[in-house]
Every structure is written in C-alpha cells, then in structure tokens.
Amino acid sequence: MFSVxxxxxxxxxxxxxxxxxxxxxxASVPANLARLVGSQVLVGHLLDYIRFRAVCLPWxxxxxxxxxxxxxxxxxxxxxxxxxxxxxxxxxxxxxxxxVDLLGAHEVLCQVEGLLLLRLxxxxxxxxxxxxxxxxxxxxxxx
Numbered sequence: 001m002f003s004v005x006x007x008x009x010x011x012x013x014x015x016x017x018x019x020x021x022x023x024x025x026x027a028s029v030p031a032n033l034a035r036l037v038g039s040q041v042l043v044g045h046l047l048d049y050i051r052f053r054a055v056c057l058p059w060x061x062x063x064x065x066x067x068x069x070x071x072x073x074x075x076x077x078x079x080x081x082x083x084x085x086x087x088x089x090x091x092x093x094x095x096x097x098x099x100v101d102l103l104g105a106h107e108v109l110c111q112v113e114g115l116l117l118l119r120l121x122x123x124x125x126x127x128x129x130x131x132x133x134x135x136x137x138x139x140x141x142x143x
Contacts, residue, residue, distance in 0.1 A: 024056040031062045038063040046087075046098050046133040064092055067114035071100075071132060085132070100132045 038059065042049045053060045069087045084097040106118035106128075114133075120126040127140045 027056045027058045029059070031058065034059045035062040042094070042096065046096060047135075050133055064089055064094075065114075068092075069096075069114045069133075070111055071108070071116065087132070098133060100130070102130055102135070102137070103132075106130075 038049065038052055041052045042064070049063075053063050068090045070090055072086045072088055082099070084099045085103065087096050087098060088094075089096075100116075102118070103116075106120050109117045109119050109127075111117070114131070116130045116132055118128050118130055120128075129138045129140060130136070
C-alpha cells in the first residue's frame, strides 16, 4: 500500500521533494517558534525530541543537542522507582527522565557525548555503545 500525497497520486509516483534541509518547507518556520515547539516536545518525550531535531537543519540549530545530556549516577534517590533514569543537560541545566530498558542487564562504564558505554557481564564480556534516547546500540566486539 502506498501513502497518498495531497494531489491524490501515490507517494511512489510523486516527484522528489526537499532532500536537502534548505529545500524543506519546515525550514521556513521562524526560529523562535521552532525553539518554543522544541522545548515543549522535550518536556513530553525525548525520542520525539530527537525526531523533531531531525526535520531540518534550522530546527537542529535552535534546539539543544542530545549529546549534551548526562545520565546522573545511581543512588541519592536520583532515579525513579519505575526504572526511569534522570538526565541532566550540561548547557541548560534542564532535568528529564527517560526509561532505558537495556540498562537493567548492563553496567554503565562511562558516558561520552550523550552515549553510554555499557558492559554485559557473562562468559564473554560484551561491550556496546547505547544512545539512551533512541535505543540505538553499537556492539564493540574485538575481532
């Protein structure tokens, strides 16, 4: 099944549009409005915020980079009982909570630019990088 564009043609038959950020109609949204919407999206859900920033370059330029987030350490009642973790933005001092299911089985070794370096203990220690907001994982296995 195809998605339908506004003129009724199937998406597969539609002419290519806005493959570059400066061609995107979303780029014409005023920066202050994009910044305001981005801040509201951030309050709701971090994955939606990542998606919001991916729309176009102007929106990325007026919002906070997800690489500036740091997960707070265990203890001191910093994390919720539902398993969500608390993150702190290094440039704005904002706090958010996000559920990171993969952390239950892994030990956090360190954090680098918003990514978590994890180790799964077992017969073979498994090392991976995790983006805590998108759930993307890169296995770092020695060859």
